[in-house]
Amino acid sequence: MRFIKFGLISIVLFALLLTAFSLLLPSQTNISRAIDINAPADSVYAYINNITKWQNWYANYDSSNTSYSLTTVGKGSSLTMDKTTITIQEALPGKIKAVWQTGSNNPIMGEFNFIRKDSSSSMTLQWNFIQKVKWYPWQKLASILSNKTIGPFMEKSLENLKKKVESQEEL
Numbered sequence: 001m002r003f004i005k006f007g008l009i010s011i012v013l014f015a016l017l018l019t020a021f022s023l024l025l026p027s028q029t030n031i032s033r034a035i036d037i038n039a040p041a042d043s044v045y046a047y048i049n050n051i052t053k054w055q056n057w058y059a060n061y062d063s064s065n066t067s068y069s070l071t072t073v074g075k076g077s078s079l080t081m082d083k084t085t086i087t088i089q090e091a092l093p094g095k096i097k098a099v100w101q102t103g104s105n106n107p108i109m110g111e112f113n114f115i116r117k118d119s120s121s122s123m124t125l126q127w128n129f130i131q132k133v134k135w136y137p138w139q140k141l142a143s144i145l146s147n148k149t150i151g152p153f154m155e156k157s158l159e160n161l162k163k164k165v166e167s168q169e170e171l
Helices: 002-023 041-047 052-056 137-171
Strands: 030-038 066-068 078-081 086-090 095-101 109-117 123-132
Touching: 002 137, 030 137, 041 052, 041 066, 041 095, 041 123, 041 137, 052 078, 052 086, 052 109, 052 137, 123 137
Parallel strands: none
Antiparallel strands: 030 123, 066 078, 078 086, 086 095, 095 109, 109 123
16 A cells, blocks of 8 residues: 555646656747748749649658648648648748648648848748647657657758759759
């Protein structure tokens, strides 16, 4: 009986310590990747603003069942791949904002920032994922690992986009 009581007290104390630790973690994570592309920003913008062109650069696109909304360019256009829906919420000249929604999970905000360089033939594309989580310890701890899981996917997608846009510019 003593061991059962000790075990229960230990589990409760561990849960309280884990919760207290998780309260120190931020409730919003920002995963960011950037790439330099030797092409005008307008060319890159066209590949992101038109969701039908995502198949040319978005990692894991070919392994997904996809469908498009009636609008495929700019604000309101959306793309559904398996259980994830990506909707463009805002399309400004230097920024595109989109939302990734998978089932009933919290949506993840995504931003593409187009940073023009001095010359018009190159630019930097910055892609951010902004994830808001609740106070639950498992959500906060999972958000720390998001950088390790989402980051490589973002890097591969950006590399694909760079190759595609730069090869189109050479033609």
